[in-house]
Amino acid sequence: xxxxxxxxxxxxxxxxxxxxxxxxxxxxxxxxxxxxxxxxxxxxxxxxxxxxxxxxxxxxxxxxxxxxxxxxxxxxxxxxxxxxxxxxxxxxxxxxxxxxxxxxxxxxxxxxxxxxxxxxxxxxxxxxxxxxxxxxxxxxxxxxxxxxxxxxxxxxxxxxxxxxxxxxxxxxxxxxxxxxxxxxxxxxxxxxxxxxxxxxxxxxxxxx
Numbered sequence: 001x002x003x004x005x006x007x008x009x010x011x012x013x014x015x016x017x018x019x020x021x022x023x024x025x026x027x028x029x030x031x032x033x034x035x036x037x038x039x040x041x042x043x044x045x046x047x048x049x050x051x052x053x054x055x056x057x058x059x060x061x062x063x064x065x066x067x068x069x070x071x072x073x074x075x076x077x078x079x080x081x082x083x084x085x086x087x088x089x090x091x092x093x094x095x096x097x098x099x100x101x102x103x104x105x106x107x108x109x110x111x112x113x114x115x116x117x118x119x120x121x122x123x124x125x126x127x128x129x130x131x132x133x134x135x136x137x138x139x140x141x142x143x144x145x146x147x148x149x150x151x152x153x154x155x156x157x158x159x160x161x162x163x164x165x166x167x168x169x170x171x172x173x174x175x176x177x178x179x180x181x182x183x184x185x186x187x188x189x190x191x192x193x194x195x196x197x198x199x200x201x202x203x204x205x206x207x208x
Contacts, residue, residue: 009056009125010098012108013047014082014091016040016063024112030191031204038203040112043188045071047111052076054121057103061094088156095151107134107147114197115185120145123182132177135170137184140193142166144185152177 016023018041021033028036048071051058059078066079080097084090091108098106105128107121124134124147133152136145141164155173159166171179186193194200 007056008103009105010101010103010107011051011054011056011058011121012094012098012106013051013058013060013077013111014063014094014108015044015060015111017065017067018044019064024189026190027188035204038205039188039194039200042200042203043112043114046114047109047116048072050116050118051109051121054118056105056125059094059098061090087161088159091146092151092153092156095148099151105147105149107145109136109145110187112188113144113185114188114200116144120182120185127180130178131180133174133179134182135167135174135179136182137167139184139186140164140189141168142187143170144187145182 018037020037021028023040024036027039031039057078058076059080060072061080061082063082066081068074068079072079080094082090083093094108095106105125107124109116109121120136124136124145127134128147128149132149134145134147135143138144142162143166152174155170159169186195188194188200
């Protein structure tokens with residue numbers, strides 16, 4: 001059941017269903033499936049805690065199946081399933097959903113950012129007053145956050161998703177608009193991304 005709408009603004013979180021062998025596959029190749037799942041579950045909880053008390057509506061878009069009894073409280077989060085053949089079409093459809101519900105500012109984030117803070121969301125909402133698009137660059141050449149007041153469908157088309165060219169190609173599509181850049185952050189996809197994060201390293205099990 002979709003919760004009652006309270007705000008003119010919406011945060012969308014894209015998540016993968018946390019199943020063994022199906023999340024953080026690049027990490028799993030080095031650390032094993034269980035360690036990868038441990039890390040992803042931690043990142044999910046961190047993301048939920050980071051956005052839970054932000055004063056706007058929130059929606060979780062699941063990759064495979066909507067789950068009722070999980071960390072995303074149905075009284076706080078709208079729960080929907082991602083639709084589309086690739087990441088671009090799935091994000092485009094999520095934004096279309098939001099604007100069809102008459103939200104005025106819509107932000108989409110991933111669920112694998114240990115450096116994401118609530119200030120990144122509040123800054124995005126504020127800067128959307130005077131900018132067309134807000135983007136949070138990721139160190140791997142993609143982006144961890146995208147905020148818009150209307151859908152710009154071309155940015156979701158003809159991209160090599162998951163590669164280092166996504167941000168550059170997206171900004172090329174946005175060159176005629178006012179775009180505000182947040183600080184660059186590191187999402188967690190590879191063992192190198194763990195760097196010196198001791199909290200995440202402690203989630204690595206000896207047997208993978």
